[in-house]
Amino acid sequence: MKIKKKIKKRNIYNKSSNIAILYICTGRYTIFWKEFYKSCERFFIKNSKKHYYVFTDNKEFKAHSNNITVLHQENLGWPMIACMRFKILNKLKEALNEYDYAFFFNANMEFLREVKAKEFLPDKNSDGIVAAQHSMNNREKNNIFFPYERNPKSCTCIPYGYGSKYYHSGIIGGRIDKFLQLLTTCERMMDEDLNHQITPKVHDESVFNKYILDKNFLELSNFYIYPTVGKFFYKFDKRIKIIQRDKSSYKYGGHAYLRGQSDKRNIVIKEEKQDLRNPKISILIITKDNLNKFRLTFNAVLAQYYQNYEIIIIDNSIGSIIKDFLSVIEIPKIRYFKNEHELSKAESIDKGIKLSCGNVVKLLDCNDELIGHDNLEKFIADLEKYER
Numbered sequence: 001m002k003i004k005k006k007i008k009k010r011n012i013y014n015k016s017s018n019i020a021i022l023y024i025c026t027g028r029y030t031i032f033w034k035e036f037y038k039s040c041e042r043f044f045i046k047n048s049k050k051h052y053y054v055f056t057d058n059k060e061f062k063a064h065s066n067n068i069t070v071l072h073q074e075n076l077g078w079p080m081i082a083c084m085r086f087k088i089l090n091k092l093k094e095a096l097n098e099y100d101y102a103f104f105f106n107a108n109m110e111f112l113r114e115v116k117a118k119e120f121l122p123d124k125n126s127d128g129i130v131a132a133q134h135s136m137n138n139r140e141k142n143n144i145f146f147p148y149e150r151n152p153k154s155c156t157c158i159p160y161g162y163g164s165k166y167y168h169s170g171i172i173g174g175r176i177d178k179f180l181q182l183l184t185t186c187e188r189m190m191d192e193d194l195n196h197q198i199t200p201k202v203h204d205e206s207v208f209n210k211y212i213l214d215k216n217f218l219e220l221s222n223f224y225i226y227p228t229v230g231k232f233f234y235k236f237d238k239r240i241k242i243i244q245r246d247k248s249s250y251k252y253g254g255h256a257y258l259r260g261q262s263d264k265r266n267i268v269i270k271e272e273k274q275d276l277r278n279p280k281i282s283i284l285i286i287t288k289d290n291l292n293k294f295r296l297t298f299n300a301v302l303a304q305y306y307q308n309y310e311i312i313i314i315d316n317s318i319g320s321i322i323k324d325f326l327s328v329i330e331i332p333k334i335r336y337f338k339n340e341h342e343l344s345k346a347e348s349i350d351k352g353i354k355l356s357c358g359n360v361v362k363l364l365d366c367n368d369e370l371i372g373h374d375n376l377e378k379f380i381a382d383l384e385k386y387e388r
Contacts, residue, residue: 103173128178256346282358
């Protein structure tokens with residue numbers, strides 16, 4: 001039996017490292033920048049010298065510090081902005097040679113606690129790159145359920161039976177020589193797929209998982225890229241170092257709004273001035289085929305103490321499983337709409353907002369959970385703060 005040797009880390013962390021931070025914020029994603037920069041400066045490898053390269057199409061975005069370089073990047077739309085990620089970052093290959101390390105972070109990331117060099121920087125005994133576990137590893141133990149690209153014609157194909165974990169592409173980086181090698185190889189893989197009219201299943205993440213499949217990388221736990229959707233007490237968990245801020249929050253407007261696909265937020269205050277102490281909430285649930293997840297979300301809404309709401313269900317299912325489930329439930333506040341043809345998430349959101357009758361619209365995916373019977377009450381309290 002082959003025994004994998006534990007990597008011994010050399011004490012290379014006392015010296016001050018020169019680190020490049022790469023950040024893409026096209027569309028409305030600049031809304032995340034201020035807190036990302038502030039938290040990264042405060043918590044990420046304190047003794048290092050950091051320089052930030054920000055790609056954006058926002059002409060009003062200006063470098064507010066000497067350690068920031070702003071680069072124009074056209075908003076390619078979704079999913080091309082994700083597919084072109086490696087090509088965009090690789091534009092910096094000459095400038096990056098002067099750094100010891102380089103790391104890309106998703107725009108919605110924020111540091112909560114100190115991240116030290118010894119826990120984040122790969123040493124020379126490894127293949128020089130880092131990869132952070134995706135949260136789905138906590139739910140799916142069988143790799144057949146991982147969203148690997150399975151198309152054998154794709155450069156990113158990972159056949160069934162291969163791959164023990166699934167990794168997030170929200171953090172990509174490592175030693176500069178290995179990082180540049182990663183960018184060049186992944187750019188080539190993506191280009192080859194797109195030239196053959198193949199879009200990898202999870203875009204840049206499919207490419208990244210394929211690239212690291214046989215690499216001896218530094219593995220980061222999910223506490224370094226922790227999702228906050230539906231979670232309220234993560235700030236008290238000292239293990240959590242870096243979070244993904246909830247894009248569906250009213251504060252940020254939702255995926256479609258951030259990408260520029262829609263001018264309407266997930267959470268919409270329909271009137272300019274109104275009393276938000278007892279508003280009617282239009283709860284928008286978008287679903288497709290998965291009855292178990294839908295039932296959990298649906299029942300959680302019905303269990304709320306706050307009752308001034310309507311439920312708008314946009315069903316993209318192929319069959320009638322959701323419709324059949326709802327057919328025996330007689331609750332006037334439920335409004336069900338079955339699409340003849342599957343709509344994209346942005347189109348489904350727009351449809352739901354147009355159909356809504358409430359003062360405020362709250363989006364729930366079928367993966368979302370309303371934890372606690374007072375979730376909507378807390379939501380209203382947050383809206384009152386937002387109004388002020």
